[in-house]
Amino acid sequence: MKVAVLGMGSVGRGLLEMIEEKDLDLTVTAVADSRSALLDKDGIRIDELFLAKKEHGFCGDKSLSAMDVVTRGDYDALVEVTPTNATTGEPALTFMKTALERGKHVVTSNKGPIAREFAMLHQIASRNRVQIRYEATVGGAIPIMHALRQGLAGNRVLAIFGVLNGTCNYILTRMAKEGLTYEQALLEAREMGYAEADPTYDVKGIDAAIKLVILANVIGKKNVVLEDVEVTGIDMLTTDALRLAESEHCTIRLIAEAIPEKGIFRVAPRIIPQSHPLVVEGSLNAITIETDMAGEITLIGKGAGSVETASAIIGDLLFIRDFHARGH
Amino acid sequence: MKVAVLGMGSVGRGLLEMIEEKDLDLTVTAVADSRSALLDKDGIRIDELFLAKKEHGFCGDKSLSAMDVVTRGDYDALVEVTPTNATTGEPALTFMKTALERGKHVVTSNKGPIAREFAMLHQIASRNRVQIRYEATVGGAIPIMHALRQGLAGNRVLAIFGVLNGTCNYILTRMAKEGLTYEQALLEAREMGYAEADPTYDVKGIDAAIKLVILANVIGKKNVVLEDVEVTGIDMLTTDALRLAESEHCTIRLIAEAIPEKGIFRVAPRIIPQSHPLVVEGSLNAITIETDMAGEITLIGKGAGSVETASAIIGDLLFIRDFHARGH
Numbered sequence: 001m002k003v004a005v006l007g008m009g010s011v012g013r014g015l016l017e018m019i020e021e022k023d024l025d026l027t028v029t030a031v032a033d034s035r036s037a038l039l040d041k042d043g044i045r046i047d048e049l050f051l052a053k054k055e056h057g058f059c060g061d062k063s064l065s066a067m068d069v070v071t072r073g074d075y076d077a078l079v080e081v082t083p084t085n086a087t088t089g090e091p092a093l094t095f096m097k098t099a100l101e102r103g104k105h106v107v108t109s110n111k112g113p114i115a116r117e118f119a120m121l122h123q124i125a126s127r128n129r130v131q132i133r134y135e136a137t138v139g140g141a142i143p144i145m146h147a148l149r150q151g152l153a154g155n156r157v158l159a160i161f162g163v164l165n166g167t168c169n170y171i172l173t174r175m176a177k178e179g180l181t182y183e184q185a186l187l188e189a190r191e192m193g194y195a196e197a198d199p200t201y202d203v204k205g206i207d208a209a210i211k212l213v214i215l216a217n218v219i220g221k222k223n224v225v226l227e228d229v230e231v232t233g234i235d236m237l238t239t240d241a242l243r244l245a246e247s248e249h250c251t252i253r254l255i256a257e258a259i260p261e262k263g264i265f266r267v268a269p270r271i272i273p274q275s276h277p278l279v280v281e282g283s284l285n286a287i288t289i290e291t292d293m294a295g296e297i298t299l300i301g302k303g304a305g306s307v308e309t310a311s312a313i314i315g316d317l318l319f320i321r322d323f324h325a326r327g328h
Numbered sequence: 329m330k331v332a333v334l335g336m337g338s339v340g341r342g343l344l345e346m347i348e349e350k351d352l353d354l355t356v357t358a359v360a361d362s363r364s365a366l367l368d369k370d371g372i373r374i375d376e377l378f379l380a381k382k383e384h385g386f387c388g389d390k391s392l393s394a395m396d397v398v399t400r401g402d403y404d405a406l407v408e409v410t411p412t413n414a415t416t417g418e419p420a421l422t423f424m425k426t427a428l429e430r431g432k433h434v435v436t437s438n439k440g441p442i443a444r445e446f447a448m449l450h451q452i453a454s455r456n457r458v459q460i461r462y463e464a465t466v467g468g469a470i471p472i473m474h475a476l477r478q479g480l481a482g483n484r485v486l487a488i489f490g491v492l493n494g495t496c497n498y499i500l501t502r503m504a505k506e507g508l509t510y511e512q513a514l515l516e517a518r519e520m521g522y523a524e525a526d527p528t529y530d531v532k533g534i535d536a537a538i539k540l541v542i543l544a545n546v547i548g549k550k551n552v553v554l555e556d557v558e559v560t561g562i563d564m565l566t567t568d569a570l571r572l573a574e575s576e577h578c579t580i581r582l583i584a585e586a587i588p589e590k591g592i593f594r595v596a597p598r599i600i601p602q603s604h605p606l607v608v609e610g611s612l613n614a615i616t617i618e619t620d621m622a623g624e625i626t627l628i629g630k631g632a633g634s635v636e637t638a639s640a641i642i643g644d645l646l647f648i649r650d651f652h653a654r655g656h
Contacts, residue, residue, distance in 0.1 A: 020620060026481055133480070141622035143479025151463070151471020152479060152649075154352055154642035275609060277593065277628045283572045293346060293639035294469035298628040311621035313481035322481075 001321045002041075004030035004073040006066045006095055007081035007321045010061060011109050011136075013050075015079065015313055020046040024318060030073035034082075037064035041074040064306060066091070070098045077105040077320055079313060084227070086183065086201075086210055089113035096281040100124040105324075107316040109309050111135035115210045115226060118217040131320050136312035139285045142301040143315060148218050148289065155291035157219040159259040164211040166283030166303040167202040168234050168254040170194045172269075173281050176242045176251050184237060193282050204233035205254060205267040212267060215287075220260035227239030232268040245271045251279055329649045332358035332403035334394045334423055335410035336387060339437050339464075341378075342634030343407065343641055348374040354645060358401035362410075364582035366393035369402040387571060394419070398426045405433040405648055413537055414554070416530075417441035428452040429462065435644040435651075437464035437637050443538045443554060446545040459648050464640035466492065467537040469611045470629040471643060476546050476617065483619035487587040492539040494611030494631040495530035495580040496562050499520045499608050500597075504570045510563060522611050532561035533582060533595040540584040540595060543615075560596040573599045575615040579607055601630075608626050
């Protein structure tokens with residue numbers, strides 16, 4: 001299968017490394033970074049690509065852009081891993097729409113456009129008989145979309161509860177275990193590389209809310225958008241609140257919650273028993289799916305990381321390959 | 329899709345109820361219980377089937393057998409849910425082989441034949457361009473096979489660790505929490521319906537070992553059989569051992585473990601930290617998959633129950649339907 005990759009940040013590079021390292025029957029025929037692009041229908045040599053990027057700071061021809069890859073590239077699936085934009089979803093949204101309209105599959109880790117235009121992207125994909133897949137947008141390496149769409153097919157999903165932001169979970173774990181204040185734990189998370197210089201997006205619950213929007217759309221087939229989610233972050237939590245919860249064999253976690261039938265879409269710090277499967281440590285993610293037949297299913301794993309995200313993208317690519325191998 | 333169902337125990341009945349209740353686009357064209365069978369290519373009315381079973385103790389024509397369903401039924405997929413036989417796998421094994429040779433898909437919850445003849449069944453299926461699926465054999469409603477085969481596709485599985493027997497987990501949980509002796513906890517498990525009158529198969533670790541054999545074959549593509557697994561049960565565990573573990577913030581669980589590259593296939597009680605994701609309560613099951621890209625992924629859910637098993641079977645049936653809808 002021929003693959004075009006947009007974006008050479010840590011996710012794009014991680015993916016290209018895995019494609020290079022593993023024998024996955026995926027040929028990269030186009031790549032774009034923020035300043036240039038490279039197209040070769042016979043397959044790009046990934047080692048040479050990395051060398052060029054290292055030497056010049058860009059990978060290909062500066063007269064070509066990501067849009068050239070999208071419109072002129074010879075590929076079966078577009079991998080869209082450019083930086084996310086939660087407000088407009090652009091430019092990734094236009095890249096995805098254009099590729100789908102060309103009859104190309106799209107695989108992405110880009111939360112913004114999926115949360116923003118879930119229904120529209122699915123409609124375009126369906127009209128063009130191709131797939132749009134976004135396993136990597138929620139829960140990193142956790143195969144949550146596969147579980148919801150395939151593994152639990154036939155189930156009605158009654159509710160979904162998730163620890164979807166590793167930064168918040170790391171901070172809460174450290175506050176509970178070591179009695180650190182929020183500020184101390186945040187500082188530590190930054191030093192460990194778990195938090196950005198500007199942590200607003202994470203600690204205010206926005207990142208978790210965007211992921212919840214995607215999950216809500218997957219399970220409820222509704223047009224849920226970010227504005228529908230009631231969001232409370234962890235930045236006002238005190239060490240005392242955590243100590244109190246711990247004294248009752250409970251703890252506090254930032255829980256994203258969707259109960260479609262009741263119209264509940266919420267991200268907020270919640271007190272839960274320490275023995276609950278959602279209580280995971282450090283930067284882990286966890287998602288509990290409540291269903292009519294399977295009961296409660298919980299999935300736990302790493303919510304971030306370039307190789308972990310590559311794992312989710314590759315799972316999507318191989319699913320498309322196997323699924324469409326029969327049809328075409 | 330047309331479905332034939334062999335077996336009308338709790339799993340078969342649970343499945344038929346769900347097919348009746350839900351709009352899954354599955355038509356049941358043949359059913360067999362231990363004493364009779366019923367064939368109707370236009371679709372069997374499930375409510376009438378249950379009524380007949382209730383009135384007469386059998387569902388169909390006593391001159392017909394399960395083998396008639398397999399050889400003469402008009403179906404796309406055979407659902408094999410007759411009682412399991414860990415030693416020979418029969419008669420289920422012959423039913424499955426015959427259906428596959430007829431070019432029919434097979435979906436089963438029957439551990440015995442899958443553990444016994446994993447490679448052969450896959451070879452026959454592949455030769456006849458059909459699928460054999462067995463999500464329900466391990467971890468009940470947990471979509472572990474979907475995760476291993478699709479969600480984590482492209483990953484190398486380095487190891488797998490599982491709490492695969494709900495009876496043992498219930499007993500160990502009660503011993504740890506309430507300080508019960510093994511005998512007391514076993515008695516309670518029986519009263520709660522979690523343990524059979526003869527609990528040997530569960531408490532000696534054999535059930536967990538059979539499930540481990542299936543997992544080992546799925547991840548390692550090796551011909552692992554039950555004899556390759558080193559098995560220690562929980563029946564010799566003392567309350568003191570549990571108390572000691574608990575005093576160190578640990579507990580004891582019956583862990584099934586496969587590390588294919590080291591040739592390790594083992595079921596044994598193990599001391600693990602209480603905060604480990606595998607430490608689940610009561611009759612739950614949990615499975616941790618250690619991979620090269622996705623890191624550690626843990627799945628938790630109900631390991632038994634008729635509706636939970638039906639969920640896994642339906643997931644397999646719908647996967648086959650969607651996958652082959654394009655090809656045919």
